[in-house]
Amino acid sequence: MKFLTKAKILVTVALLSVTSISANASDCPDLLKFVKRKLNSQDTVNMCEAYHGKTILFVNTASYCGFTPQFEGLEALYSQYNDKGFVVLGFPSHDFNQEDKSEVKTGQICRLTYGVKFPMFEAMSVKGEDVDPLYRMLANKSGQAPKWNFFKYLMDKNGNIVNAYASAVKPTDEALMNDIEKALQL
Numbered sequence: 001m002k003f004l005t006k007a008k009i010l011v012t013v014a015l016l017s018v019t020s021i022s023a024n025a026s027d028c029p030d031l032l033k034f035v036k037r038k039l040n041s042q043d044t045v046n047m048c049e050a051y052h053g054k055t056i057l058f059v060n061t062a063s064y065c066g067f068t069p070q071f072e073g074l075e076a077l078y079s080q081y082n083d084k085g086f087v088v089l090g091f092p093s094h095d096f097n098q099e100d101k102s103e104v105k106t107g108q109i110c111r112l113t114y115g116v117k118f119p120m121f122e123a124m125s126v127k128g129e130d131v132d133p134l135y136r137m138l139a140n141k142s143g144q145a146p147k148w149n150f151f152k153y154l155m156d157k158n159g160n161i162v163n164a165y166a167s168a169v170k171p172t173d174e175a176l177m178n179d180i181e182k183a184l185q186l
Contacts, residue, residue: 027052028052029052029159031056032159034047034133036121039092039107040106054085054087055086055183055184056086056087058134059088059090059091059153060091060095060126060149060150061090061091061149062092062093063098063106063110065096065149067167068149070171074171075117077171078117084184085184086184091122095146106123138164141161142164149167151164154180157184162179162182
């Protein structure tokens with residue numbers, strides 16, 4: 001009899017857990033309803049579970065671009081604001097022919113050359129016919145598709161696009177930093 005009671009309790013707890021996960025998923029912004037594979041790994045990240053309620057800077061990156069040194073500034077932003085609910089998410093792309101085809105090499109460039117600790121994900125297409133659904137949605141919601149590497153989209157913690165920033169906009173740009181700070185205060 002005790003076993004049956006414990007089993008019922010376990011089933012009830014499991015059902016409550018599933019219900020709360022489902023409720024949270026329905027509250028998740030569309031831009032986070034994706035599962036993405038980490039760079040140079042088989043591990044995946046449920047973006048809603050990992051980043052729901054955070055202010056996010058989405059960036060398409062490349063290892064061999066004139067803007068590649070922006071990795072340092074992006075890491076500095078991530079370090080400065082991460083404890084306040086901000087995250088930079090990097091998405092390597094070979095759409096502009098400036099990304100290594102080896103994820104191992106891309107990861108080495110990010111971590112060893114630029115000290116990147118912010119989350120980096122699998123390489124993907126950010127424009128054209130083969131555009132990844134996340135980047136299609138970012139372009140649709142902002143009205144702008146990436147024109148080059150290191151194009152940036154800022155999303156507030158409610159899932160709204162705050163702004164899109166051209167590749168030439170550095171992570172230290174005053175307007176970008178002001179937008180991040182405002183988005184964190186919402």
